[in-house]
Amino acid sequence: MYIHHHKQLFSNFPIQQTVKASIVIPVKNEETYIEDLLNSLKGQVDLSGNKIDYVYFEILILANNCTDETVDLIKEFKKKNDEINLYLEEVTLDDEEANIGYVRKTLMDLACARLCTNGGGIMLTTDGDTIVSKEWICQNMAEIEKGADAVGGRILLKENEWEGLDKGSAFFHKKDEEYQLLIAELEAKILENFDHGKCCHHQHFNGSFAVTTECYKKSGGIPLVKNLEDCAFYERLEKIDARVRHSHDVVVRTSARCIGRTDIGLSQQLNMWKNMNIQKNKFLVESGNSLLHRFILKKRLTELWNKRNSMNNSIEEELKSIETEMVFDQNIIEAFRTSTYFGEWFQEIKLLNKLRWKEEFQAVEIDEAIVDLRSILSNYSS
Numbered sequence: 001m002y003i004h005h006h007k008q009l010f011s012n013f014p015i016q017q018t019v020k021a022s023i024v025i026p027v028k029n030e031e032t033y034i035e036d037l038l039n040s041l042k043g044q045v046d047l048s049g050n051k052i053d054y055v056y057f058e059i060l061i062l063a064n065n066c067t068d069e070t071v072d073l074i075k076e077f078k079k080k081n082d083e084i085n086l087y088l089e090e091v092t093l094d095d096e097e098a099n100i101g102y103v104r105k106t107l108m109d110l111a112c113a114r115l116c117t118n119g120g121g122i123m124l125t126t127d128g129d130t131i132v133s134k135e136w137i138c139q140n141m142a143e144i145e146k147g148a149d150a151v152g153g154r155i156l157l158k159e160n161e162w163e164g165l166d167k168g169s170a171f172f173h174k175k176d177e178e179y180q181l182l183i184a185e186l187e188a189k190i191l192e193n194f195d196h197g198k199c200c201h202h203q204h205f206n207g208s209f210a211v212t213t214e215c216y217k218k219s220g221g222i223p224l225v226k227n228l229e230d231c232a233f234y235e236r237l238e239k240i241d242a243r244v245r246h247s248h249d250v251v252v253r254t255s256a257r258c259i260g261r262t263d264i265g266l267s268q269q270l271n272m273w274k275n276m277n278i279q280k281n282k283f284l285v286e287s288g289n290s291l292l293h294r295f296i297l298k299k300r301l302t303e304l305w306n307k308r309n310s311m312n313n314s315i316e317e318e319l320k321s322i323e324t325e326m327v328f329d330q331n332i333i334e335a336f337r338t339s340t341y342f343g344e345w346f347q348e349i350k351l352l353n354k355l356r357w358k359e360e361f362q363a364v365e366i367d368e369a370i371v372d373l374r375s376i377l378s379n380y381s382s
Contacts, residue, residue: 026062133250
């Protein structure tokens with residue numbers, strides 16, 4: 001795994017033998033929010049409301065290039081709460097490494113290595129401007145005990161900051177949430193994936209994500225990217241057919257600030273919606289019919305994959321019968337025979353067909369897409 005010259009980080013803080021969960025938090029200039037996050041971790045309880053024994057989890061904080069009081073506030077918190085296994089490392093990174101992708105990958109790789117010395121465990125991550133719910137650790141663990149390899153938590157905006165959002169950002173954020181939740185429901189219903197039959201959502205982002213060490217290692221870990229490392233990691237999980245649970249029981253609340261710590265993220269999205277409202281631009285999204293077509297196609301390809309050892313026809317004939325317009329080449333044929341996981345094969349198909357699938361259906365305004373998705377879901381439920 002990629003740790004580079006920071007492989008000695010946290011080496012002065014050996015993992016306690018009782019620790020089964022490692023919480024990693026990258027921070028940069030979070031003096032406004034960091035104490036609230038740490039207090040929410042301090043107050044963790046189990047599913048019966050009893051306080052969790054601190055011996056079962058650790059908190060690894062990597063503070064990079066901070067120029068405010070963040071580090072002092074963390075040190076002060078640690079001093080007052082020495083019973084918590086909280087470990088802080090402060091680093092100054094050069095321009096090439098001073099990005100959230102590098103920092104979070106470094107933390108997750110280190111956490112995985114630490115937990116593996118204890119026989120494995122669960123890695124959880126959140127952000128410095130986020131507050132986790134009281135049962136956050138145990139709800140993540142509960143989902144994994146039910147068979148999940150990874151858990152995406154529900155990420156909501158902090159209520160006091162939500163009220164302070166400009167009307168444009170608030171309006172489009174609410175519309176986007178409605179649209180994305182409908183997509184998640186339709187996807188689970190058609191694909192019968194790990195969320196099937198359970199209330200689910202669309203978020204698998206760094207504000208709240210958990211993964212077992214076994215799954216993390218199998219996937220190859222977080223790719224080395226400068227940003228959107230959560231999306232890149234989720235692609236790796238899809239590639240190995242990981243069982244990812246998008247749980248409403250795992251909840252965090254995050255900042256609604258429009259000036260973020262990364263080039264790409266929620267803050268950028270909120271600003272985009274704000275400008276969209278000012279300029280009176282249309283909010284265009286993928287149509288309900290496009291989503292339905294895409295999910296049904298993936299379902300059919302999954303069924304083909306599952307019967308690959310007992311097929312009577314050639315793979316070429318089978319693919320043509322599924323989708324006459326689908327493009328496939330010798331690489332896809334070969335990947336069908338050699339891939340270990342369906343997700344691995346499907347990513348090859350997506351790469352070759354993504355542009356054509358996008359051009360086949362025109363984008364529509366979000367209100368139209370929401371109406372169509374509700375209609376499609378109603379038909380599937382009847």
